[in-house]
Amino acid sequence: MHAVPSSEAREVARAAAQWLALLESGAANEDDHTRLQNWRNSSCSHESAWQKAQLLRQRFSGLPTALAMATLDRPDPARRAVLTRALGLAALVPATWLLGRQLPLDVWRADLQTGIGEHKRLSLADGSTLQLNTDSAVNADLGARQLTLVRGEMALKVLGSAALTIQAPYGRLSVGRSEVCVRLTERDCRVSVVSGSVQVQPLRGPQLVLREGQQIRLQASGAGPVDAFDALLPGWREGVLMAQNLPLGDFLRDLSRYRQGLLRWDPALESLRITGSFRLDNTDRVLSLLAASLPLEVHSRTRYWVTLVPQESASRKNIG
Incomplete structure (x- = not known):
């Protein structure tokens, strides 16, 4: 079950959606850009919401065109009045979507995110490397040495002596001095071991060990069969x-x-x-x-x- 956002969080998300709709409409003037920058600078939560809104905007289709059609070729002040009415509806759609079931709040609030086509590589304190593929989200609790894959795909290469845990909807992995790729889909979670070995605890069934060149699919019902895996295939890392x-x-x-x-x-x-x-x-x-x-x-x-x-x-x- 997804957490219910506070009223303050809803207002910040709604404001970010309104600003985004205004900019996408093509009707924003220099004063609007200045006011947006002031809004972003006024609070860390505002800036965070704005950055996340821009990433998530990639999933909204058709909205900029609708707004542009509603506002182009209309002189002020009629143009501004139409824009205001359009924004009332347009802002409701992304704000509702951002806070609703289609975009769970665990994605919206994730510690690390990538947009569509984006790739991130991060070095951890012990020298381990975390990579996020396109359209992915991960929560990190490095004090507890735990990563939670919320969406998309990640690769983790652990170099330190202490293992890192990866929590996913269909199971838990313990990764020590190994490299593993984990991809989450709507149906399952694919675990592929590039090097070393990884302990896998499915939601149902006994714990098992995957070794280099092996992969498995985890589902709500448990683990599927162990298959061979070509370590060259997850080329997205490069x-x-x-x-x-x-x-x-x-x-x-x-x-x-x-x-x-x-x-x-x-x-x-x-x-x-x-x-x-x-x-x-x-x-x-x-x-x-x-x-x-x-x-x-x-x-x-x-x-x-x-x-x-x-x-x-x-x-x-x-x-x-």
Whole structure:
């Protein structure tokens, strides 16, 4: 069960949503930017809410366009009046969303977060390394040597003599002098050991030990079978997405995690195979490389609305 936010926390979140809606509408003037900066500077909680709102804004679709349509081509003061009414509704949507079930408060309040396409690497006091993949959130209690994966994917390399604990919804891991990748989805939690060994305690069932090159999926019902794991595959740690004879559909589902907006593809492309290493700092270039090496075309309405379709046959292209 998610904690109920205080009235003060709700007001701060609502204010951050209102400021965000104003800026996204395109109607903010110089005075608005100054007042926003003053609001951010007035309180640490304001600045924290603003930074988190910008990360989470990536999940709102269509709102800027709606606001722009409501406010463009309208002179002051009518333009400002329409904007005020639009913001009343627009601010309610993100504020409700931020505080509601679609974005649990444990994500909103997490100690460490990444946005879509963002990657973080942190060094811990004992020399261990923590990395967060795209769209991820982790709580850290380093005094208790415990990390809690709230959302997304993390990699932990422990160098010190004392083990670190990773708590996840489907189990608990004890990591000492090892490297492990943990990915949380809506259905399960995948644990992959890159080096060393990791003790795994599922929610149900006995404790087990995973060794280098092994992985397992944890679910509410317990642990699945132990599978072989290619330690080169989690290339996101170095900023790359790797594929070895992978179905294109699986590759695109993974790639879409690193892109803002909508990425769609024709089902006929699902079974095409792809092998290679692709830099994640420019996913538009990845799509261009796919079009250059596979029989497909990239159709972009905007950078945030992209569709892949099968390449037209030469005969069809030559018609007319």
